[in-house]
Amino acid sequence: MTGFFDGMAGTLSGIFGATVQYAPQRGVLRDIGSIFREQPIEVTGADGQVVLIDAPTWRVERHLVPELARDDQILLPDGRLFKVTTVHRSGSPAEDAFVIAELHRVEL
Template sequence: MTTVFDGMAGVMAKAFGAPVLYTPKSGEPVTVQAVLREGPIEVAGDDGRAVLILSPTLQVPKNVLPDIARGDLVAAVSAPEKVFLVLNSLPNGSPAADAMLICELELVDD
């Protein structure tokens, strides 16, 4: 079902995101436009209340990386030396077809 929110995640990723190198556990790396943050973010929990995520996060439209999974790797193209491991991915609760996925990350030690 089409909603007024369809297309907004892509717009947000383009406006506030940057190129990110995504490497699945099996497969070839691809560059996508996403929002990679190392600082805390606030998201809505299952009950609608604010939840603070202290880990680094990746926010990407679910239609861009629908198969992102635990164990995959991401790195900002501008800082490829900092590689992050995907711990989990959760929908942000939007009904839009291209809603953002919020992925909790962990910095991979050298």
């Protein structure tokens, strides 16, 4: 059943996203096409309940950031820097399923 949805995350990132620089604590700095949002979003929590995230978020394909963790950073094209505070992993079995990171702006 997942075959129908495979490739959807990449397509959505390509249409609605932009390239950001991802700086993991361990690993290589790299550019990644993904979706950054400052508006509140709703996600399904681990217990199946809907959770409102009021912080900025970064939605990215899971396989592109397997090491994604708290305190990793992303740099937006406009020069703003954000630190990952929480990672929400999707239960989707699709190879390109999204993960959503809650972010906190880092003032330089």
